[in-house]
Amino acid sequence: LSLAQLEAPCRLAALRVRLRAAELDALIVSDPVGVHYLTGFPRDAFGVAVVGAEWASFVTVEGFAAEAEGLARGYVPELLPRGVWGRVHSLLGARLRRGARVGFQSEHVTHALFGRLAGGLSPLEPVLVAADDDLASLRAVKSAAELELLRAAAAPLPEVFTWLCEQPLVGMTERHLAWLTERRLREHHGVDAMAFDTVIACGAHGAVPHHTASRMPIGPGELLVVDVGCVIDGYRSDMTRTLATGRPDDTAVRIHELVRAAQQAAFERLAPGVSAEAVHQAAAGVIAAGGYGDRFLHSLGHGIGLELHEAPFSEPGAGEPLMAGQVLTVEPGVYLAGELGVRIEDEAIITATGYELLTPWSSELVVCG
């Protein structure tokens, strides 16, 4: 049994509490990760879950009959030759009274699909309510078993950084190092997959936050941004260090120290009850005081779980307090176009009293090779 199958009844119950609070008569869940989370159905298959106050339906096509056998308790799959959405319309029509409030995932449902949904449900004259947060905020707080998987997914990363520093980096292309890193994680650590294309960015490439590993050889005395993550049992990890390939110049050392201080300032604030925005501002304030406020080109961090980026987001405007059981990356950076970039990223679980670091490895500037 997968974790999603085991925990689905509990997740369904928690979702229903939220639906009640939002006065929703039903919620249509159609994003594949949300469907997987609630039902155990594989996220690379296609099915739609519809959750009411005292019933739950699951509709898919016959081609996914095998996948539907593993559905969690509480869902009886309907297998159709085609016309999944037509069936969603008819079952809601049969279940709900006229004028019912029906939630849907407005950040996932496309405009085209919404048109079909609204048309198909028109006999019901429903109030269609964008209800993205009900599921996103549920998923943001992880169960004990989910936290175990997040720890497992993060565990290889510090070891990979130690291994990386033992490799002959200078002269190797970024692309080749990215591949060796992936191979190490697959073969030595047995991870299922990479969470994203590994970022290996040397020298001026480091100034590009999402640089694609290129055929450029890594030079001596450069900063090297390495951003890597993997997947274990569906759960993602994400960690960045900026290494040096020999003694870097004073600017590089100074900026690395500034980013490190920014990360520490963020960690000093990281605790339940603090807003995700306040954590972002703690880091951003240090970078601004150091004179690089406009060179911190992104927000501080993101939740992580079944998706690489999910709630909560640590960014301006994120006023909601952080809660124990949420997981957050803390990744300040400074980027000087044409020169260099520095990012330091760790993952942490918010605990009852503070946080638990999932990626313990030196945040000082490590000179490799």
Added chain:
Amino acid sequence: LSLAQLEAPCRLAALRVRLRAAELDALIVSDPVGVHYLTGFPRDAFGVAVVGAEWASFVTVEGFAAEAEGLARGYVPELLPRGVWGRVHSLLGARLRRGARVGFQSEHVTHALFGRLAGGLSPLEPVLVAADDDLASLRAVKSAAELELLRAAAAPLPEVFTWLCEQPLVGMTERHLAWLTERRLREHHGVDAMAFDTVIACGAHGAVPHHTASRMPIGPGELLVVDVGCVIDGYRSDMTRTLATGRPDDTAVRIHELVRAAQQAAFERLAPGVSAEAVHQAAAGVIAAGGYGDRFLHSLGHGIGLELHEAPFSEPGAGEPLMAGQVLTVEPGVYLAGELGVRIEDEAIITATGYELLTPWSSELVVCG
């Protein structure tokens, strides 16, 4: 220069012909692959292209300044600290007359984003038009240079099947074989990435069209479905064979022969001017005549290019005639739940007179090991 950068002026001109035919004053392109195709901007970054009859704009955030330097001729990037969509609204407001017809990608734009778009453009009182097909049909017909990349992405696959048959398959887990296949493609063929998670499905797993490679060891005398594809310079490939690990039983042999005959029937119809539906029906008819009509659980094939699945689609209802320069997978299958599955998939370019096979390798049942 990337291919997208080189060909963007030509693509932009072709798109404008379509916009004129659809009487659109502008098209908002926001799906990352479409943006990349039209502008050369990397698909893993975020920016929005807006194309008018005699102007084109590109809006992104400062964090993607380096990526925006490589934009194709004809686009002057606007780099904003934030508020990309707000700027899209204001530039359309400045460019267009009241009541203008503005196309958008309704199969990409979410309901939530559409709401912001409609709200932001409301002073313009535009007619918002779902214009997905204008770009999709343009992308469906490949240039000579795109066809070269598609050939390059497909070229390693037949060789990988020959290599696979030389491996000691029996006793190895599906997962391990998937990893060895990927490693072979990366290290021996130098591909950039896998196009999708390699499907390795032995025995009854073969009945699941999108089976995820498991920890199940491959047995002797089984059918083994292998569906694999890779990426070169952004272009995808996709090929399936059903191998046998020792002499399979009569049912397996018979079904394999049926699927092979279905594929041949499809290839006999494959030519410009024929509808994609007719090609699907040619294969479906053979499978139905063989008594397994309800066990062909998907449609015959899909276009392939910068995305694994793109226009054209060979399925019921696809009445448009195929055109030279389009690329199509031809992948009939028969799936017997709990028993076995057979799928044979090749990729072909539609040529002026017929088709060019990109994945030449025996479609007979090959007994390996």
